[in-house]
Amino acid sequence: MTIKLNTDEHSKQSNISKIKSFRKQNRPTSELVDGVLKGDISALAMAITIIESRIDKHRVPSQEIIAKCLPHSGKSIRIGITGVPGVGKSTFIESFGSTLTSMGKKVAVLAVDPTSSISKGSILGDKTRMQELVRDPNAFIRPSPAGSSLGGVARKTRETILLCEAAGYNIILIETVGVGQSETAVHGMVDFFLLLKLAGAGDELQGIKRGIVEMADIIVINKADGENLKQAKLAKVEFSRALHLYPPKKNGWIPKVLSCSASENTGIVEIWEVIQAFVEESKNNDHFFSARKEQNKYWLLQSIDDLLKQEFYQNEKVKSLLVRMTKEVVEGKISPFTAAEELLKLSKTP
């Protein structure tokens, strides 16, 4: 890239501002990474923006930033938080996050929301719901990256975790709205998975997708206050009993059931104690780090898969035939396997 400078004396001032602007836009990645490693929030925010960018010129800097941050990453507890809308996720994160910062922790709050976009705003976009945490110098809140594909959103969030860790955040909270497969994606990038629930009459698991309860390391019944208190206690007993019906987890951890009131800040410290016990136990039996290794491997295979599919489905020849082929397959006019073979052959014709 070159800057076009004017040669006459009168344009000197204009030239200087052009150079300044050029330097700012092209801030070398080493400088940016230095900022991240010092815990500079604006450097961290800018680095994340580059990583989230889809612009071609950000591709190389993005890889450089990640490569440089990678050796400084990993020293956090990564916690996934899920629950149906209305369960009080934002209030919980506000309360839980503030409790942690008051203990001297540095807390980063991220989100995985494949439905979010800049225009629609994401779950964390409405920061007014986390007024206390937003002003907290030891908390860093970043909304979900925009993107229509879960794969893309998950990738960016995974890389943002690394950057936040390099910037010294030792607790990473990752919120998910439970759209599509986002819980599975978040479960695959965290050390501990927290499911928020409400006590309520009738089917306690209503509204929770199949498989989510099985992923939980803790079920927290929120809004256990005032008139809800009694119901929350009952729900706690019921969930504890229900969890016994699930097969044990391979790391040996027995999921816990707790209740709390995020709005009244009760039961929050107890949740943190459970998480600390989990971390201690799983570091002792070496499951903590072996699980992270498994996750890295999973993401490698997942990324290969994503890239292969992306390329295939963006192929113009495939695009033009896929709709008709899918229709014929659905109607049972052609075998799915024959159709797949034909499409693959087509994708390779020049």
Add this chain to the structure above:
Amino acid sequence: MTIKLNTDEHSKQSNISKIKSFRKQNRPTSELVDGVLKGDISALAMAITIIESRIDKHRVPSQEIIAKCLPHSGKSIRIGITGVPGVGKSTFIESFGSTLTSMGKKVAVLAVDPTSSISKGSILGDKTRMQELVRDPNAFIRPSPAGSSLGGVARKTRETILLCEAAGYNIILIETVGVGQSETAVHGMVDFFLLLKLAGAGDELQGIKRGIVEMADIIVINKADGENLKQAKLAKVEFSRALHLYPPKKNGWIPKVLSCSASENTGIVEIWEVIQAFVEESKNNDHFFSARKEQNKYWLLQSIDDLLKQEFYQNEKVKSLLVRMTKEVVEGKISPFTAAEELLKLSKTP
């Protein structure tokens, strides 16, 4: 293909046998398909062998057979049967299958067992465990196709279902041993999913992989006879209660819990009645056929995925770098996404 014939008189006999052998080996697919459509068991067996074959010259005939059978397929009830080893799957299938043939049904029994191979023998290979059904003219038993990849085995089983249906079998039973993801694969090719269980002290769900109970349309507690009878009744109550904790299925079906004794042939007719009720209900609310359409679509996407991966992982350049890359990813030395991109780039270099 041509046959080399000898011209001297003395070799006439030898020529005739050459021609006969040629005709037999190269039996035209139209002739074979005619046999299948007439319900000729040897034609069906030969057609399946061609479909299961990995030999290149069987590729085109295989596609022809499927294309010709496809319009005659679909008119069966496809039932998946799973359960841990020792639960009595073979005995159950023997009893259930015989009950169905005695009602005038034609029953095909298939299996999905990715660990099976010709040398190792598959779950259904030991036909001695199904002595009655083996001799039943209205039953057709076919062991799992050999193959190390679940994708390959699943594909062949899916296509075998079509052929069996074209041959007039109106009940297809598909057994799975529960290795790896085979239940999910079988669940994705059947109309109804049956989970066999045993009553036992302690954790009732022990040994069943996470997510399997959620897939079941019916849980059948087997060996409900003699001294086990009381325990089976208790297990039935416990499972019925546990199933209420799961969110409802999108087709509106409420999974049932029954008990039976396959060895004493008790409770078997009741299971068939539940399946009939399921089929009636899901045909009435149109879920039966829309689920099959969804399955077809799923298998198209799945096959594309399989083929893309197969090609990628068989690439020699990828093979030579993958082990090192995986190691670096697992150890956190390189980002999974960067590694994936590098491998993909490599796979495309000539």
